[in-house]
Amino acid sequence: MEHFTLQTKVCIGLQALEELITEDIKKACLICDPFMVESGKINIITDILDKKNCHYEFYSDIIPDPTLDVVISGIQKLHLHQPDIIISVGGGSAIDTAKSIRYLYSKITGSHDLGLIAVPTTSGTGSEVTSFAVVTDSQAAIKYPLRDEAMVPDFALLVPELVASVPPKITADTGMDVLTHALEAYVSIKATDCSDAFSEKACRLVWQYLYEAYAHGDNMKARKHMHNASCMAGTAFNNASLGLCHGMAHAFGARFHISHGRCNAVLLPIVIAYNAALESRSESEAGHKYAELANSLGIEGATDKITVTRFVREIEKMMDKMSIPHGIKGLGIDRTDFEAAIEEMAENAMNDLCTETNPRKPLKEEIIELYKKLID
Numbered sequence: 001m002e003h004f005t006l007q008t009k010v011c012i013g014l015q016a017l018e019e020l021i022t023e024d025i026k027k028a029c030l031i032c033d034p035f036m037v038e039s040g041k042i043n044i045i046t047d048i049l050d051k052k053n054c055h056y057e058f059y060s061d062i063i064p065d066p067t068l069d070v071v072i073s074g075i076q077k078l079h080l081h082q083p084d085i086i087i088s089v090g091g092g093s094a095i096d097t098a099k100s101i102r103y104l105y106s107k108i109t110g111s112h113d114l115g116l117i118a119v120p121t122t123s124g125t126g127s128e129v130t131s132f133a134v135v136t137d138s139q140a141a142i143k144y145p146l147r148d149e150a151m152v153p154d155f156a157l158l159v160p161e162l163v164a165s166v167p168p169k170i171t172a173d174t175g176m177d178v179l180t181h182a183l184e185a186y187v188s189i190k191a192t193d194c195s196d197a198f199s200e201k202a203c204r205l206v207w208q209y210l211y212e213a214y215a216h217g218d219n220m221k222a223r224k225h226m227h228n229a230s231c232m233a234g235t236a237f238n239n240a241s242l243g244l245c246h247g248m249a250h251a252f253g254a255r256f257h258i259s260h261g262r263c264n265a266v267l268l269p270i271v272i273a274y275n276a277a278l279e280s281r282s283e284s285e286a287g288h289k290y291a292e293l294a295n296s297l298g299i300e301g302a303t304d305k306i307t308v309t310r311f312v313r314e315i316e317k318m319m320d321k322m323s324i325p326h327g328i329k330g331l332g333i334d335r336t337d338f339e340a341a342i343e344e345m346a347e348n349a350m351n352d353l354c355t356e357t358n359p360r361k362p363l364k365e366e367i368i369e370l371y372k373k374l375i376d
Contacts, residue, residue: 004194004239006131007152008118010226010231016157020048020117023155023214028056029073029083031098032090036060044162045089045119057081059101062090063142065136065253065260066097074101075108084247085115091174092125092260096133103133106150108290108318112276118153121162123213123226124174124261126181126234136254143250145353152238158231160224168214173261175210175226178202179315180264181233184243186293187275187286191240193330200278200296205229207297207328214322243272244362247355248370251348255341256333265324266331269312270373275360276308286359327374335375343373 011019011034011312028049037060049056059077061070078086088098106112118128127133127328133146160365179202185191186199205225212222248271249263273279276287283304291304294311301307325331328338334343346367349355355362362370 002192008156009093010156012158014161016159025054025085027083028054031059031088033062033092034060048202055310061153062094062097066092067094067136067138071100071219075105078105089119091122092127095127099133100135103151116153117155119157122174123163123230124282125179125228127233128153130238141254160227160229163223171214173259174266175273177261178230178233180245180268181237185229185236187289187359188240190357195236195240200228202233227278243358244355246354247349250352251345270370279368342368
């Protein structure tokens with residue numbers, strides 16, 4: 001039996017923040033990164049809470065790739081403050097941290113009444129609608145993807161104005177993350193007609209609006225569509241899961257501290273080619289699905305393999321336009337260090353939950369060879 005679940009109430013537009021006015025909030029914990037507080041950007045939320053005479057406290061020790069220590073400190077903060085809701089404002093790291101904190105806090109206390117509102121300020125992770133969170137063990141240099149339906153936020157407030165000032169580099173990285181989410185969900189072994197619909201629409205929006213959002217950050221039409229695409233891609237992979245690109249990106253990012261979106265971007269063309277079996281004469285279901293999706297984007301070829309090859313080239317062209325490198329040299333990674341880490345990264349990628357739903361079951365030796373392609 002197939003499943004497709006929509007658990008989060010999604011509100012879109014500047015007026016979405018009015019949802020905070022209607023909610024019965026007495027004590028809130030605002031989870032965000034330090035910049036949100038220091039810059040005053042968090043005031044867009046606190047001004048509303050002040051009008052409601054709502055007491056709130058900040059937990060702003062959020063860092064990129066949130067660690068177990070950060071999550072544990074957040075749990076201690078909740079124990080002291082005892083809020084009735086968490087409001088997480090920020091990118092994937094802030095929202096993933098909030099989800100992990102609420103989930104573990106509820107497990108420890110046995111209380112499941114603590115609400116969670118997610119307000120994303122980047123268009124990339126889709127974390128505002130997913131049951132996934134990624135936490136890093138900094139000592140072991142491993143990223144752990146967590147998944148439980150109890151981690152899904154209750155509300156997602158999509159406010160395009162909050163992403164208008166995101167720098168071009170981050171816009172590029174997070175936008176490629178959206179594309180990766182949509183493509184991996186589309187060819188996942190758990191994909192359904194319902195998840196495909198969200199994947200297809202997200203891909204079309206990325207194809208049409210990502211570069212425009214990158215080159216002209218003040219284009220609110222492009223920003224809105226990319227914000228929506230991120231949420232739709234998140235909905236798709238929350239139901240269909242992901243694949244090998246994410247499995248490899250988690251291991252790669254944890255080892256060399258490269259942003260998650262950029263890790264996905266440099267690996268995506270390689271993994272698409274692998275899943276579509278472009279190196280062999282055999283056809284694959286994944287290759288056919290990639291070709292179908294490419295056709296919907298106006299990319300065509302005489303055969304599925306030719307179409308997918310052209311699709312990969314177009315993705316690489318988009319990366320070039322946004323100054324995203326294709327390998328470790330452009331990422332500033334020493335070749336010797338990278339080669340020494342490949343076997344361990346391949347082992348971690350094999351054991352990653354995302355790899356389980358990849359359409360082509362990889363051997364460790366194959367993942368090693370895929371990583372080696374980044375050297376060239």
